[in-house]
Structure formats: C-alpha cells, structure tokens
Amino acid sequence: MEVSQVIKMKRAVREFSDEPIPEEQLAQVINAGRRAQSAKNRQAWHFIVVRDREILAELSQLGRFAKQLAGAAAAIVILTPDPAERWSIMFDAGQAAAYMQLTAWDLGIGSCPVTLYEPERARDLLGFPADLHARAVLSLGYPEDSSTLTATPHAGGRKSLSEVSSYERWGS
Numbered sequence: 001m002e003v004s005q006v007i008k009m010k011r012a013v014r015e016f017s018d019e020p021i022p023e024e025q026l027a028q029v030i031n032a033g034r035r036a037q038s039a040k041n042r043q044a045w046h047f048i049v050v051r052d053r054e055i056l057a058e059l060s061q062l063g064r065f066a067k068q069l070a071g072a073a074a075a076i077v078i079l080t081p082d083p084a085e086r087w088s089i090m091f092d093a094g095q096a097a098a099y100m101q102l103t104a105w106d107l108g109i110g111s112c113p114v115t116l117y118e119p120e121r122a123r124d125l126l127g128f129p130a131d132l133h134a135r136a137v138l139s140l141g142y143p144e145d146s147s148t149l150t151a152t153p154h155a156g157g158r159k160s161l162s163e164v165s166s167y168e169r170w171g172s
C-alpha cells in the first residue's frame, strides 16, 4: 500500500480477533520503530513485545483506557529515558510508535496507543531497569471486524486542514 494511503486509512483498532501475529510480522513492526528518526539519532528506546496472555491482562489494568490490551494478540511496550529529561524523548517515542503502527496497518494488523497511568507497576511486571520508563503501549492484532481495514475514513474524524494549518503567518 502507498504510504499516503496507509496514513489516510489507518484508524485506532481496539477489538481484535484471536489470530496470533506471526513472529516475522512482529519483527517487521518493531523494525519499523527501530528505523524511526530521533533527536541526535539517540535511538533511546527499547521495545518489549508481549504476547503472553497473563501479562497482557495485567497490562490492561494499568491504564484508565487500557482494557483493550487484554484482548490484543500482542502489545509493544515503548520504553524511553525519563520523559522529564528533555522534550524530544516523547517526540521520538511517538514517531517510533507511528512507524510501527503504519507498518502494522500495511500488514493488515490493527493497533492503538494505550497510555499507562501506572508506569511503576509496569516496571514491576516487566522488570526493566530504573533508567527506563514506560508511558505508552501499542495494542496489536488483526481487527475483529476485518472490514475496518478498508472502511472509508469517517466524516468528522479529523479537523479540517484550514483549522490546523496556516501559511507564512498564524491565521493566514
């Protein structure tokens, strides 16, 4: 699929079929995160792929809007340095996430970012070191409703171009 088409069609998917994601497709997805740009090319991220149903269920308890993780085929926990250290940390993580989500969509895999409200419980669960932090997870899986992948973008799903952009100066 053309990149422009993936960008146009991709939507948040929160309901997944039971079909597991093949190892090589998961590898393709995290490799897209690895390819993302980052400030000073620091690549200060680490991605933990979770497929274990019990761990997915535990993760689903760590956010206010995280329930979907319990039904996902996999999750990718995005670890970063402390986001308070510099603004670019979450900018970089967001780009890695977007690359992974767009690649997943191209493979027919739906996804959705999930905010972790209890990052220290994520540390206890996954055992990552003190200098890394987990603020976001991607849920992943084949959409329960496969027509989601080809559905027309819903009207009003995004603000208009004129609302979110200007040329040369603010408001023009």
Ligand SMILES: Cc1cc2nc3c(=O)[nH]c(=O)nc-3n(C[C@H](O)[C@H](O)[C@H](O)COP(=O)(O)O)c2cc1C
Residues within 6 Å of the ligand: 010, 011, 012, 013, 014, 063, 065, 066, 068, 112, 113, 114, 115, 116, 157
């Ligand atoms: C930083 C970030 C955090 C998000 N956190 C959650 C979340 O905790 N739970 C959830 O269900 N969706 C979460 N989302 C998904 C957004 O709600 C979704 O991307 C947005 O509504 C647009 O959806 P659409 O592309 O289907 O129109 C998050 C998205 C971003 C970018």
